[in-house]
Amino acid sequence: MAGKPKLHYTKGRGKMESIRWLLAAAGVEFEEEFIEKKEDLEKLRSDGVLLFQQVPMVEMDGMRMVQTRAILSYIAGKYNLYGKDLKERAWIDMYVEGTTDLMGMIMYLPFQPADTKEKNLALIIERATTRYFPVYEKALKDHGQDYLVGNKLSWADVHLLEAILMAEECKPDILSAFPLLQAFKGRISNIPTIKKFLQPGSQRKPPTDEKFVAVVRKIFNI
Amino acid sequence: MAAGDCTAIAEILRNQARGTMSGKPKLHYFNGRGRMEPIRWLLAAAGVEFEESYLEKKEDLTKLRKDGSLLFQQVPMVEIDGMKLVQTRAILNYIATKYNLYGKDLKERALIDMYVEGLFDLNELLMMHVYLPADQQDQNFANMMDKAENRYFPVFEKVLKDHGKDFLVGNQLSKADVQLLEVILMVEEDKPDILAKFPLLQSFKARISNIPTIKKFLQPGSQRKPPTRPEEVPDVMKIFDP
Numbered sequence: 528m529a530g531k532p533k534l535h536y537t538k539g540r541g542k543m544e545s546i547r548w549l550l551a552a553a554g555v556e557f558e559e560e561f562i563e564k565k566e567d568l569e570k571l572r573s574d575g576v577l578l579f580q581q582v583p584m585v586e587m588d589g590m591r592m593v594q595t596r597a598i599l600s601y602i603a604g605k606y607n608l609y610g611k612d613l614k615e616r617a618w619i620d621m622y623v624e625g626t627t628d629l630m631g632m633i634m635y636l637p638f639q640p641a642d643t644k645e646k647n648l649a650l651i652i653e654r655a656t657t658r659y660f661p662v663y664e665k666a667l668k669d670h671g672q673d674y675l676v677g678n679k680l681s682w683a684d685v686h687l688l689e690a691i692l693m694a695e696e697c698k699p700d701i702l703s704a705f706p707l708l709q710a711f712k713g714r715i716s717n718i719p720t721i722k723k724f725l726q727p728g729s730q731r732k733p734p735t736d737e738k739f740v741a742v743v744r745k746i747f748n749i
Numbered sequence: 750m751a752a753g754d755c756t757a758i759a760e761i762l763r764n765q766a767r768g769t770m771s772g773k774p775k776l777h778y779f780n781g782r783g784r785m786e787p788i789r790w791l792l793a794a795a796g797v798e799f800e801e802s803y804l805e806k807k808e809d810l811t812k813l814r815k816d817g818s819l820l821f822q823q824v825p826m827v828e829i830d831g832m833k834l835v836q837t838r839a840i841l842n843y844i845a846t847k848y849n850l851y852g853k854d855l856k857e858r859a860l861i862d863m864y865v866e867g868l869f870d871l872n873e874l875l876m877m878h879v880y881l882p883a884d885q886q887d888q889n890f891a892n893m894m895d896k897a898e899n900r901y902f903p904v905f906e907k908v909l910k911d912h913g914k915d916f917l918v919g920n921q922l923s924k925a926d927v928q929l930l931e932v933i934l935m936v937e938e939d940k941p942d943i944l945a946k947f948p949l950l951q952s953f954k955a956r957i958s959n960i961p962t963i964k965k966f967l968q969p970g971s972q973r974k975p976p977t978r979p980e981e982v983p984d985v986m987k988i989f990d991p
Contacts (some may be wrong), residue, residue: 579867579900590859596838597862604855613846617832620839625821658821 532557532587535571537746539739540732541634542595543583545689547731549599551724552685553606559730565746603682615677622663622675622683626690629659633693637735648697655694660705663687667707673714680718688715696734774799774829777813779988781981782974783876784837785825787928789973791841793966794927795848801972804988845924857919864917864925868932871901875935879977894943897936902947905929909949915956922960930957938976
């Protein structure tokens with residue numbers, strides 16, 4: 528029975544946000560069931576629907592998929608966002624792992640002790656501007672094309688846009704030294720499916736604030 | 750196309766494949782397990798000979814960075830097929846696909862990915878253990894063993910039980926089987942009886958260990974690395990410290 532994919536997670540970004548982005552970019556409508564309290568997570572666990580007792584979990588194509596990267600790879604493969612051959616896939620994988628590392632740092636920031644926040648934020652900005660963004664700026668410069676890999680929209684482009692917007696939330700002028708990334712951002716944001724996702728009222732989630740941190744801590748016992 | 754064109758093109762293709770002098774993949778890492786070990790396992794399982802260039806001091810890492818060989822300034826890095834691949838998962842995915850260890854279709858790939866990602870999470874705990882401050886190690890050890898015994902191994906025991914086949918996915922060897930064997934052996938180094946409650950994993954372990962390429966990798970003298978000893982940790986940290 529081919530219904531819409533159904534996402535199980537909290538009502539925040541976390542590890543599910545990249546999945547929301549990719550489904551949206553692919554033009555795939557999806558439903559969400561939100562974990563609001565500890566008991567919701569416990570119910571999913573006791574129902575036996577979480578392979579490793581963890582979320583994200585996405586019900587899709589008769590599977591209960593878990594593990595963020597497994598889910599993202601499946602969506603990318605299914606909707607033709609994973610390049611045309613083995614070598615293009617390797618480049619997409621490398622680029623996505625870089626943006627995953629960067630977004631991972633940003634994601635954990637609200638959960639760090641208050642006295643380390645300033646230091647961690649500085650590290651994020653340093654990594655973004657000296658380790659990660661230069662790589663993507665160079666990739667675009669070297670081939671002069673609109674997309675990171677294979678002259679065609681891929682998971683790598685969607686993931687990079689997500690990372691850029693998250694980094695800008697940390698420092699609004701973070702792209703000041705990266706003109707091609709600025710153009711990239713404008714271009715990819717204008718893709719109709721992505722433009723729609725960026726509008727108010729979409730299923731895109733806001734940044735995690737202190738209040739939500741407390742909710743998440745309770746649900747996951749962290 | 751003239752015969753000369755074919756020869757020239759063949760030469761170009763050969764040179765692309767022959768990124769290293771020998772044509773074999775070349776692994777850049779320190780002389781220990783860390784994040785490179787799953788890659789060594791997978792290449793070995795696929796029967797692919799590989800070379801290794803070891804980082805022994807900070808200057809070795811600095812040189813690779815200065816040469817522009819490391820996309821994100823990090824290792825592991827593997828020279829293969831004319832590329833300098835980085836990021837463990839990207840490298841493993843490439844090897845798995847190239848050597849037919851990634852299932853036959855998208856759904857099998859999804860299952861393999863799910864299993865491998867779970868094993869990676871357990872592997873993180875194991876790999877990190879020796880680098881933790883002494884006062885965190887007891888708790889981490891207990892957590893590792895608890896997760897192995899109650900979260901991860903039961904899943905794979907059930908998978909094997911449910912389909913009754915020899916391999917985790919699609920009735921053929923995949924990177925999921927190789928990764929599971931690697932993790933089983935690592936946990937057993939810390940707790941030899943960890944598989945006591947998992948009879949199917951015990952026979953899985955024996956079966957996969959007996960595959961000729963893997964059997965060879967398990968013998969002394971192979972490129973498999975021993976666990977990093979606590980006394981080696983300072984030297985490793987010196988290479989990677991900013």
